[in-house]
Amino acid sequence: MSDSAYRVETTSRLAQWRIDNLASCTYRKSDPFKIGMWNWHLILEKDRGLFIRLYPELTNLSREKPPIVSLILRVVSSSGDRKALTHSEIKDKLIKPSEDYVWAIEVPLTGKFIIDVEFLDLKTASPKDEPCSIWDDDIMQKTSNAAALQSLGRMLAEHIHTDIMINASDGSIQGHRAVLAARSPVFSSMFSYNLKEKELSAIDIPDMSVEDCQAFLNYLYGIIKHEEFLTHRQVLLHAADKYDVSDLKEACHQSLLRDIDSKNVLERLQNASLYELPELKMSCMKYLVKFGKLYDIRDDFKEFVQYADRDLIAEIFNEIITSWKGF
Structure with missing residues (x-):
């Protein structure tokens, strides 16, 4: 059998393997072909049925960053009309070198045909990173x-x-x-x-x-790492305001909005007033007044009233009065 029987022709996203004679064998493995960052193999197996297998070649890259594949796999007649005999589509499937993609062919194949693999997307996968398309x-x-x-x-x-x-x-x-x-x-x-x-x-x-x-x-x-940011975000908010680093100030603002509770709400409220963070102030007010958490921290609030900004205290009491009128 000539070497061309194992060769897969490729473009940047398309691979085609021409099968001219399948009757004489029950197993055929293609030469490696490169799509994206990986070398790939196709395998054709004939047992009780016919199966097509696709997998990336075992390398450090495919082991550390196995591909996440979206593709259309077709079996096409190699006659002049290039008619699709059958096809399969997969989306965002992780394919490891040890876990190849297997496609069972349900229609009988005779004569010459082409295995056509169209890669719609290829993403890298690793424990440290979010999957990212290599073609973005x-x-x-x-x-x-x-x-x-x-x-x-x-x-x-x-x-x-x-x-x-x-x-x-x-x-x-x-x-x-x-x-x-x-x-x-x-x-x-x-x-x-x-x-x-x-x-x-x-x-x-x-x-x-x-x-x-x-x-x-x-x-x-x-x-900066996420845990480091969380540990220091209060002082980072102060530094951002003092040195006019607006993106850091907003990052701290959004982070402080996410985990308001009875232990930190008064401190957050004070910071919202001090650093002019209206959304944080509104969220703290809502937590204290609308959701009634003020009654759970009455002792802490009494102490807070002693040192907090007078205008802020007036806003809180105005919010309480407004909420009472709503009942």
Whole structure:
């Protein structure tokens, strides 16, 4: 049998395997063919029935990032009319090298035919990442962004060409003027005018610990982890407001909205008033008044009234009065 009997012809998303003579064998495995990032094989088996198998070749890539496949698999007559004899469609199926896709052919096949595999989409799957189409228009952008963030993280962690010292309440961290200035108009002003920060190449942040400052810098450099963000979000909100980092302020705002409870609602309400976060303030008011949780924390509320902003207290009582009128 000639080598052409095992060869699969491909374009970027289409693979075709021409079968000229099946009667003489019960098993045939194609040569590897490349679609996307993976090498693939097709297998044709004839036992009591006829089966087509598709699987990615065993490599480190297919083992660590097995493909998630959407495709149409057809058996097509190789005569002039190229008539589809039968077909199967799958969507978002994870195919591991050890778990091939099996298609049982239910119609008898005679003569010459073509196995036609049209890959509609290919996604990568790994334990660390969300599935992502390798053909997305923004795959290049995502790859570029990830590489840039990784480089920024290395600059900060390994002190690559640092040129500014951030002095916290209990220690110091090295950073980069350009990054800080690009992320914060307040820092940009410090370095643009003849202020002491420009002259001394240092920034004093006495109201934040080194750990808090590290979390703040990790956010500015785009490398903060979710747990770190949750741990420091209260102080990050303060830093975002102080240094005018609007995206961080909004990220803190949205995060604080998600887990309001009786233990934190008064603190959230105070922060909402202090940092002008109307949605957070409304949600806290609703939790306390409309849902009646104010009565569950009466002792804490009495203490809160002693130190909270007078205007805020007036708003709360006005909300209570309004709710009473609704009954």
